[in-house]
Every structure is written in structure tokens, then in C-alpha cells.
Amino acid sequence: MLKSSSFTREQLENLALQGLSYADDHVSDPFNIKEVSERLGMSYSYFYHTFAEVMKEPFWQYVKRHRLELAAGLLRHSGYNIGEISDHCGYATTAALSKAFKQHFRESPLQFRKILELPNEKRTIQITQAITSAAGDIPLSSFFSYDRCERVTLPDNILYYSLISRGQNPIAEMMARMTHFTGIFQKMKTLYDIPQSRIITGTLDSVPVTDYEKLSMFAGIAIPATDYKTLIQLDGNFSYLMKKRIPGGSYLRLPLPMDFATAGIPMYDFISRNCKEGIFKMSGNHFYISLTQPNFSEIFIPLLRKHY
Structure with a gap:
């Protein structure tokens, strides 16, 4: 296990990104921060603080947000039922996904699926249109x-x-x-x-x-x-x-x-x-x-x- 002083600033940023990449590539798999930090050759504590500093968000907060947002995207564009979406997004049960989803989005998955236009959807499209209007x-x-x-x-x-x-x-x-x-x-x-x-x-x-x-x-x-x-x-x-x-x-x-x-x-x-x-x-x-x-x-x- 390497010490914090072994890393340059550029290396720390890269390791934080590698942690983000691992979380994205294993969105449906069970894992914890300790497993990720060990893969990267860092202590749990140092990885935790490095990721939060570089990405401006704690690692597990990113993992949870990323999984729930991908679940919301599947509700929006896929034909999967909620049980299948739970599996795809790393939740052991439909109930676990539904509870976390409602806490995050203030809507149940079924209610969310009925929304015609999301606030972020409209805003992202407007900003992107302004930038790419060429x-x-x-x-x-x-x-x-x-x-x-x-x-x-x-x-x-x-x-x-x-x-x-x-x-x-x-x-x-x-x-x-x-x-x-x-x-x-x-x-x-x-x-x-x-x-x-x-x-x-x-x-x-x-x-x-x-x-x-x-x-x-x-x-x-x-x-x-x-x-x-x-x-x-x-x-x-x-x-x-x-x-x-x-x-x-x-x-x-x-x-x-x-x-x-x-x-x-x-x-x-x-x-x-x-x-x-x-x-x-x-x-x-x-x-x-x-x-x-x-x-x-x-x-x-x-x-x-x-x-x-």
C-alpha cells in the first residue's frame, strides 16, 4: 500500500478518476470503498479524501447518485420493469431501489416514469442548443x-x-x-x-x-x-x-x-x-x-x- 506522499497531484487526480471509472463499470455489482481503494493501492481514508477533493463529491455519494440517475434513465428510455432496473443498477430488491429512488427524486419509480418532461431535461437541452447553435x-x-x-x-x-x-x-x-x-x-x-x-x-x-x-x-x-x-x-x-x-x-x-x-x-x-x-x-x-x-x-x- 503506497503512502499519500508517494503520489503527485496529477497521479491523485488520475486515481480519483480511476475510482469513478470503476464505479461506473460495476454499477450493477456489489462493492465497497475499501475494495476500490485497495485496487488503486491507496488506503481507505486517503482514497476517500482524495476522491472528495478532486471530484467535489464523496465517493459513495457519487455511486448512489450515479446508480439512481441511471435507473431513472432506464425508466425513461427502456422497457425494463422495476425489478430488472433494480438488478441493472446494483439494488438487491425492488423495494430497496424504490425507497432510495423516492428519497432522491421525491417520486416513486412508477410516478417518475409518467413525467413527460424533466426539469433537468429542458435545461440541459436549452444550454446545449445555445452552445452548439453553429x-x-x-x-x-x-x-x-x-x-x-x-x-x-x-x-x-x-x-x-x-x-x-x-x-x-x-x-x-x-x-x-x-x-x-x-x-x-x-x-x-x-x-x-x-x-x-x-x-x-x-x-x-x-x-x-x-x-x-x-x-x-x-x-x-x-x-x-x-x-x-x-x-x-x-x-x-x-x-x-x-x-x-x-x-x-x-x-x-x-x-x-x-x-x-x-x-x-x-x-x-x-x-x-x-x-x-x-x-x-x-x-x-x-x-x-x-x-x-x-x-x-x-x-x-x-x-x-x-x-x-
């Missing part, structure tokens, strides 16, 4: 059509990523820093010769639920989980990157002649509208934008199989 007069609605979607089957992927926003204005930070991070991941893709990988962007959070200022936007490279050789190399050479599993399965793929910033708001409108109308339901909150070219992108939306 799209101008492009007629976006014609591109965001279910008829343009292709249903595809994707393998399980491992995502190596960096958070590109941790401040008060995550979308603005994302736009300002995206070119830098996509350049890094493009070099990795070329260096390790992984043509089946995708450079993607998205959020760890549930967009209609999480406060705008707390959204964690990421950029990363998703690699098929069966590419063991590459994964071993990346684990050895890029241990500072955060890491998470992206489940494979049935997805909708929607190609778009626009960049990620232009696609963001109409993408969310498209997902929200189709989920509300029952055209499709999502299997999780892990939809993302694949950055294929500077002015071309693809949206991937995970589908719930039992609705087909």
Missing part, C-alpha cells in the same frame, strides 16, 4: 429518421477513454477539447493497427436526469473484447486511461453527414421521441456517437431485444 439552417430532421437506421449486431467492446469535461460547462469543454483527444485515439488506432475499433464520444450519465454541470463527457476508443493481444498492450502502455465494458448485442446504427456537436441535440430528441412512442426501447444508457470523419458521424443506440 449548425445554422441545416435541415436536420430529414436525417434523424427511423427509416434511415440500420439494425446491426455489435460484439462486446472494451472502451479506453478520458473524461473531457469535469467543470461547470461540460458541453463547451467537450467541444473545445475534442480535437485534441480524437487525435490521441486516432494515433493509437494507427499504431496498434486496430481497424475494427471505433473512436467514440458520449456521456457516462443519464442525459435527461443528471444535472448539466455534473455530466461526465468522454472520448475514447472502443475495441472488440476478443482482441486480447491489443487489450493486453493497451493495459500495459495506457494504464492512465479509464476503462469500461460496452455490451454487445442489437443496436440501431444511424449514419449522419455532420459532426458530433451538430448531432447531439437532435440525437437526443430522436431517441426520446421514439422511446416515448414505443418505436424502440433501449437496453441501457450506453448510446454513443462514433466519430468516423470530421464532418460525418454515426449514432449507435442499444436495443432491448424483447421488444422485437
Whole structure:
């Protein structure tokens, strides 16, 4: 176990982010702070204080908030029942989720599911529209059509990523820093010769639920989980990157002649509208934008199989 004096400030920030990454990647699994701190080579106490200082929120408060917000996102966009959502979000029983959910949102899961527009949803969309308004007069609605979607089957992927926003204005930070991070991941893709990988962007959070200022936007490279050789190399050479599993399965793929910033708001409108109308339901909150070219992108939306 390393002592606190063994870490530089940059290393402490990275370790806090690694703790956040672990919590996100194990949202459905039981774990405690001691297990996470030991994995990171830190004492319980030092990890607790480091995470709170760096992330401006105690670790277990983040875990609870993150799980409940993801549960709220599943209530919003998936076809899962509350028992299934409990399992997905790390609650042992439906009663445990319902109690925690009502304490946090002041609504029961059933009541929450009936809300047509959430306060955070409206505010996040308004802020993001103001920041990404450079799209101008492009007629976006014609591109965001279910008829343009292709249903595809994707393998399980491992995502190596960096958070590109941790401040008060995550979308603005994302736009300002995206070119830098996509350049890094493009070099990795070329260096390790992984043509089946995708450079993607998205959020760890549930967009209609999480406060705008707390959204964690990421950029990363998703690699098929069966590419063991590459994964071993990346684990050895890029241990500072955060890491998470992206489940494979049935997805909708929607190609778009626009960049990620232009696609963001109409993408969310498209997902929200189709989920509300029952055209499709999502299997999780892990939809993302694949950055294929500077002015071309693809949206991937995970589908719930039992609705087909």
C-alpha cells in the first residue's frame, strides 16, 4: 500500500478518476470503498479524501447518485420493469431501489416514469442548443429518421477513454477539447493497427436526469473484447486511461453527414421521441456517437431485444 506522499497531484487526480471509472463499470455489482481503494493501492481514508477533493463529491455519494440517475434513465428510455432496473443498477430488491429512488427524486419509480418532461431535461437541452447553435439552417430532421437506421449486431467492446469535461460547462469543454483527444485515439488506432475499433464520444450519465454541470463527457476508443493481444498492450502502455465494458448485442446504427456537436441535440430528441412512442426501447444508457470523419458521424443506440 503506497503512502499519500508517494503520489503527485496529477497521479491523485488520475486515481480519483480511476475510482469513478470503476464505479461506473460495476454499477450493477456489489462493492465497497475499501475494495476500490485497495485496487488503486491507496488506503481507505486517503482514497476517500482524495476522491472528495478532486471530484467535489464523496465517493459513495457519487455511486448512489450515479446508480439512481441511471435507473431513472432506464425508466425513461427502456422497457425494463422495476425489478430488472433494480438488478441493472446494483439494488438487491425492488423495494430497496424504490425507497432510495423516492428519497432522491421525491417520486416513486412508477410516478417518475409518467413525467413527460424533466426539469433537468429542458435545461440541459436549452444550454446545449445555445452552445452548439453553429449548425445554422441545416435541415436536420430529414436525417434523424427511423427509416434511415440500420439494425446491426455489435460484439462486446472494451472502451479506453478520458473524461473531457469535469467543470461547470461540460458541453463547451467537450467541444473545445475534442480535437485534441480524437487525435490521441486516432494515433493509437494507427499504431496498434486496430481497424475494427471505433473512436467514440458520449456521456457516462443519464442525459435527461443528471444535472448539466455534473455530466461526465468522454472520448475514447472502443475495441472488440476478443482482441486480447491489443487489450493486453493497451493495459500495459495506457494504464492512465479509464476503462469500461460496452455490451454487445442489437443496436440501431444511424449514419449522419455532420459532426458530433451538430448531432447531439437532435440525437437526443430522436431517441426520446421514439422511446416515448414505443418505436424502440433501449437496453441501457450506453448510446454513443462514433466519430468516423470530421464532418460525418454515426449514432449507435442499444436495443432491448424483447421488444422485437
